[in-house]
Amino acid sequence: MQALAPKHWLYPLLAIAVLLFAAGTDSVRAVQPDEVLKDSELETRARQLSLELRCLVCQNQSIDDSDAPLARDLRLLVRERLKNGDSDSEVLDFIVSRYGEFVLLKPPFGWHTLLLWFTPLLVLFGAIWLARSVMNPGRTAAAAAANGAGAAEPALSPDEEAKLKRILDKG
Amino acid sequence: MIVEFGHFALVLAVVVALFQTVVPLWGSLTKQPRLMETAKPAAILQFVLLCFSFAALTYAYVVSDFSVANVAANSHSTKPLIYRISGVWGNHEGSLLLWVLILALFGSAVAIFGNELPQTLRANVLSVQASIALAFGIFMLATSNPFLRLENPPLDGRGLNPILQDPALALHPPFLYAGYVGFSIAFSFAIAALIEGRINAAWARWVRPWTLAAWMCLTLGIAMGSWWAYYELGWGGWWFWDPVENASFMPWLAGTALLHSALVMEKRETLKVWTILLAILTFSLSLMGTFLVRSGVLTSVHAFAVDPERGVAILLIMTIFVGGGLALFALRAGELRQGGLFAPISREGALVLNNVLLTTATATVLVGTLYPLLLEGLTGAKISVGPPFFNMTFIPLMVPLLIALPFGPFLPWKRGDLQGVAQRLIIAALIGLVAMVATMAVASRGPWLAPIMMAIGVYVMVGALQELAFRAKVGSAGREEVLRRLWNLPRSVYGTALAHFGVGLMVIGIVATSAYRIETVLVMKPGDKVDIANYELTFKGVAPFRGPNYREQVATFDVSRDGVPLTTLSPSKRVYDAPPQPTSEAGIHAAWRGDLYTVLGDAQVEDGGYAIRLYFNPLVRFIWLGALLMFIAGGISLSDRRLRVGAPRRKSRQPAVAVAPAE
Numbered sequence: 002m003q004a005l006a007p008k009h010w011l012y013p014l015l016a017i018a019v020l021l022f023a024a025g026t027d028s029v030r031a032v033q034p035d036e037v038l039k040d041s042e043l044e045t046r047a048r049q050l051s052l053e054l055r056c057l058v059c060q061n062q063s064i065d066d067s068d069a070p071l072a073r074d075l076r077l078l079v080r081e082r083l084k085n086g087d088s089d090s091e092v093l094d095f096i097v098s099r100y101g102e103f104v105l106l107k108p109p110f111g112w113h114t115l116l117l118w119f120t121p122l123l124v125l126f127g128a129i130w131l132a133r134s135v136m137n138p139g140r141t142a143a144a145a146a147a148n149g150a151g152a153a154e155p156a157l158s159p160d161e162e163a164k165l166k167r168i169l170d171k172g
Numbered sequence: 173m174i175v176e177f178g179h180f181a182l183v184l185a186v187v188v189a190l191f192q193t194v195v196p197l198w199g200s201l202t203k204q205p206r207l208m209e210t211a212k213p214a215a216i217l218q219f220v221l222l223c224f225s226f227a228a229l230t231y232a233y234v235v236s237d238f239s240v241a242n243v244a245a246n247s248h249s250t251k252p253l254i255y256r257i258s259g260v261w262g263n264h265e266g267s268l269l270l271w272v273l274i275l276a277l278f279g280s281a282v283a284i285f286g287n288e289l290p291q292t293l294r295a296n297v298l299s300v301q302a303s304i305a306l307a308f309g310i311f312m313l314a315t316s317n318p319f320l321r322l323e324n325p326p327l328d329g330r331g332l333n334p335i336l337q338d339p340a341l342a343l344h345p346p347f348l349y350a351g352y353v354g355f356s357i358a359f360s361f362a363i364a365a366l367i368e369g370r371i372n373a374a375w376a377r378w379v380r381p382w383t384l385a386a387w388m389c390l391t392l393g394i395a396m397g398s399w400w401a402y403y404e405l406g407w408g409g410w411w412f413w414d415p416v417e418n419a420s421f422m423p424w425l426a427g428t429a430l431l432h433s434a435l436v437m438e439k440r441e442t443l444k445v446w447t448i449l450l451a452i453l454t455f456s457l458s459l460m461g462t463f464l465v466r467s468g469v470l471t472s473v474h475a476f477a478v479d480p481e482r483g484v485a486i487l488l489i490m491t492i493f494v495g496g497g498l499a500l501f502a503l504r505a506g507e508l509r510q511g512g513l514f515a516p517i518s519r520e521g522a523l524v525l526n527n528v529l530l531t532t533a534t535a536t537v538l539v540g541t542l543y544p545l546l547l548e549g550l551t552g553a554k555i556s557v558g559p560p561f562f563n564m565t566f567i568p569l570m571v572p573l574l575i576a577l578p579f580g581p582f583l584p585w586k587r588g589d590l591q592g593v594a595q596r597l598i599i600a601a602l603i604g605l606v607a608m609v610a611t612m613a614v615a616s617r618g619p620w621l622a623p624i625m626m627a628i629g630v631y632v633m634v635g636a637l638q639e640l641a642f643r644a645k646v647g648s649a650g651r652e653e654v655l656r657r658l659w660n661l662p663r664s665v666y667g668t669a670l671a672h673f674g675v676g677l678m679v680i681g682i683v684a685t686s687a688y689r690i691e692t693v694l695v696m697k698p699g700d701k702v703d704i705a706n707y708e709l710t711f712k713g714v715a716p717f718r719g720p721n722y723r724e725q726v727a728t729f730d731v732s733r734d735g736v737p738l739t740t741l742s743p744s745k746r747v748y749d750a751p752p753q754p755t756s757e758a759g760i761h762a763a764w765r766g767d768l769y770t771v772l773g774d775a776q777v778e779d780g781g782y783a784i785r786l787y788f789n790p791l792v793r794f795i796w797l798g799a800l801l802m803f804i805a806g807g808i809s810l811s812d813r814r815l816r817v818g819a820p821r822r823k824s825r826q827p828a829v830a831v832a833p834a835e
Contacts, residue, residue, distance in 0.1 A: 032693050033693065033773075033783060034693050034694050034695045034776075034783050037693060052559070052560070053558075053560050055556045055558060061412070061414050061415065061556075061558060062412075063558065063559070066407065066409065101554070102553075102554070102555055102556075103554040103555060103556055104556070105555075105556060106556050106557070106558025106559060106560050106561065107557075107558065107560035107561045107564065108555040108556065108557055108561065113547060113551065113553055113555070114543075114547075114555065116539070116543070117539055117540070117543045117557065117561075120535060120536070120539040121532055121535060121536040121539070121565050121569070124531065124532045124535035124536070125528070125529075125532040125569075128527070128528040128531050128532055129528055131446070131528075132524045132525075132527070132528050
């Protein structure tokens, strides 16, 4: 019995167990024995490339994981190109030229992905900036020095003084 | 009739939620204690009503009442009892009911245990909590009512998706939801604090246990989902950076940050604004998780446009709560007084670093998850963001976090001595190096980063233990003194150490299994032998078998190691009766050093053999063991007297100074 339907697009839904009207899933995953290349070095490269290519008919699944016939075709295509002596990037370029950028699980760097790639950096700098303002560098040196003497704490209100006294007395 | 009562109870619960939203808040704004006091009975009543409602739906599932549309669509009379019950939350409508039930559970818990809370704070918290229940209650009644009847009931139901018929997955959603919804308490407290315009350490002491409880549940829920994926999806993958996984991972990351910043706020009354913001963001991400999963927007932007009713409703709910929360934050955050100052090198500083990195990690996952949707929605361009992107962006953020992690608990509050701590942690670093060398000796292949990451994992684990040893004065005090000190250490210290230890363990598991996994795909005929990872497997053949609600083909492998018979593995291919759907059951031999994982594939037409997939996943159990330790650690922390809900005693700040390294 050959795998008929993508499996991976199920997992997301299942993970929170929401939508259940799912298509079939099947046991055998990905690479079939007859696909494996004899040259183990080429095969390793093929597997690596497979991890970066999306199975186009599946939900968020690489062709390395997918049972779909299309994924198998792509895996064979990758191996075919590698056997013909293509470099890794040539293989990827070839597949992108046929299927579009959508096929790449790691989107290429470009104007349309600028925000994608830079958001982590922007947030990191933003968070560092915020953290600095929290720590108030202008005052920290003084505060650190003052902390030794316990003077950095804002003075207690009379109310708090009374409370503190109560607590201390109790202890 | 019971179903109608359940339906009626749900409607009543929504009415009670409306009351609970309006009256206590009005009472707190107009300073009328009697109105504020209504929050408590309302919260409890709401919970009781929803319990009844949920029980009624469960009853319909247990007796297989197929006149109820929801039961007919998702259950089947031949299903084992446990899966008829878990089927209640295995679908959209039922899981929403569970969501609201847990929401009410947390609300009523605040009502019952919150006697020591200031009256206005409690009234406001319960009011905000009820407003969430109100929004989701209306949403359920309007678009996703689980109690609707069918005019012509079918003879049998359509059945639960068979790959969901699994014990881990039966429990996975309740834990996940307890996590998601638990963060609503932090959110409600944050909003209540903003309404009042004041916040203090007592606030953080209140929020922290709830956040911790929610975080524990979420940790376990995610781990269960990952574990289930590992053994059920048939190839040993345990995390896919899939949008729905990310949807649960983002609240976890933000919640972890919140847990740590609330610590600073409780102990030092600083980072108030930041903590409030994190509380709002964490719950917003939980809501977004719900939205992403339910709206259909993940399958395709177009699917969302085709059936927008539910999606738009959840989007609206999200806009109200997230937008409202953030707007209130923008308006009132300035009024919150910041507390004590601290130097960058201090416990606070370490926790700030934790927050910076975790927040960035959250943002990275967020942008990676949403970017393709937004880009397609705005420009029509289709791109994919998959595991290679997340690995490339996420791991660089985790490395500094892990390196800094053992420093945190060693540093004293206010100001610390980095060099002194580093000197102590040299032991952990050295043991890490040993682990690195050992890894390189054992594994001849794999990425260059892997041994380094193994070293970091070990370093984190040893660092966690070293902190305990340091606090107990191991090495400098006598044996009795050490034991006495260990005995007297606060449980939260053990909680911290154990959780951090779990993080290290998880890192090791992740790295080992990602970098050093062995796999082979081959065709085997009965009698064939194959070697993998020092195991010798003999394929005995395939036989049919009939289960309670499925048929299966079961393969048998005799496994031996060094010539000694070890076990028999039986991976199988199943087809369930209802719905008729094929699944795969892996045959797994679990051991400390790793899992031997066997999968039965297709029969080969030509030669009567079978496609067989064999994997060896080194140390893979450490991943879930680490998560389990984090869960247990949360429980230990929660049992600490000072953290216990309502415990009035406030720890003096003196001991923090006493721990400071002698200079």
